[in-house]
Amino acid sequence: MRAFTNRTTRKIALAAALAGAGLLLTACGTDGGMSGMDHGGMSASSSATASAPAATGAGSGSGSGSASGAFNDADVMFAQMMIPHHQQALEMAKLADGRAEDPEVKKLVAAIEQAQDPEIRKMKAWLKGWGKPESAGHSMGGMMSDQDMKDLAAAKGKAFDRKFAELMIAHHDGAVAMAKDEQKSGGDATAKKLADDVVRTQSAEIARLKKILDRL
Known part of the structure; x- marks a missing residue:
C-alpha cells in the first residue's frame, strides 16, 4: 500500500514538473516571438527611413528667370535683342538731361526711363533662368550708330528736341518690329x-514724337 502511494506521489510530482516546464517554455517562446517582432518592426522602419529619398524641392524655383514655363x-532672341536695344534708349534718354527744352520731350524721356529699366532687369532674369547668354550678336533694327549718338550729344535746346524725336522714332520702330515677331513666334506667355506692352506703349510714344516734330 505504501509502495503504491509512493509511486502515485512520484507520478503526480512528475506531471506537475512537466506542466511547469511546458508553461515556462511557452512563456519564453512567446516572449521571444514578440521580441523578434519588435526588433523586426524597428529594423524595417529604420531601413525605410534610411532608404527614403530626402525632399529636394526640385519643383521650387522652377519659374525663376522664366516667365511662365515653356x-x-x-x-x-527677343530678350537678347531687346536688352541692348532698351539700354541704348536709356543712353539717349540720359542725354536729355541739360539738353532737352521741350516739356513734352522731357515727359517722354521720364516715361522711357521708368518703363525700360525694369524691363531690362526682367529679361536678364529670364535669360539667366533659361541658361542662355545675354548677348548673342543679333542684328537689331532701329539701333543708333556711334555718329548718331555723338550728333545727339552735341545738340541742345530745340535742336536736341528735334534730333531726339527723329532718332527715337526710328529706335522705337525697331523695337516694335521685334516685339511683333515675339507676339507671333514666342512660346513663353510672360x-x-x-x-x-512694348508694341502698345512704344507705338503710342511714336505718335507723340511725331506730333512734337510737327510743331518744332
Whole structure:
C-alpha cells in the first residue's frame, strides 16, 4: 500500500514538473516571438527611413528667370535683342538731361526711363533662368550708330528736341518690329505679354514724337 502511494506521489510530482516546464517554455517562446517582432518592426522602419529619398524641392524655383514655363528660340532672341536695344534708349534718354527744352520731350524721356529699366532687369532674369547668354550678336533694327549718338550729344535746346524725336522714332520702330515677331513666334506667355506692352506703349510714344516734330 505504501509502495503504491509512493509511486502515485512520484507520478503526480512528475506531471506537475512537466506542466511547469511546458508553461515556462511557452512563456519564453512567446516572449521571444514578440521580441523578434519588435526588433523586426524597428529594423524595417529604420531601413525605410534610411532608404527614403530626402525632399529636394526640385519643383521650387522652377519659374525663376522664366516667365511662365515653356520657352523657345524666339523668346530667347527677343530678350537678347531687346536688352541692348532698351539700354541704348536709356543712353539717349540720359542725354536729355541739360539738353532737352521741350516739356513734352522731357515727359517722354521720364516715361522711357521708368518703363525700360525694369524691363531690362526682367529679361536678364529670364535669360539667366533659361541658361542662355545675354548677348548673342543679333542684328537689331532701329539701333543708333556711334555718329548718331555723338550728333545727339552735341545738340541742345530745340535742336536736341528735334534730333531726339527723329532718332527715337526710328529706335522705337525697331523695337516694335521685334516685339511683333515675339507676339507671333514666342512660346513663353510672360515674354509675349512684355512684347504686347512694348508694341502698345512704344507705338503710342511714336505718335507723340511725331506730333512734337510737327510743331518744332
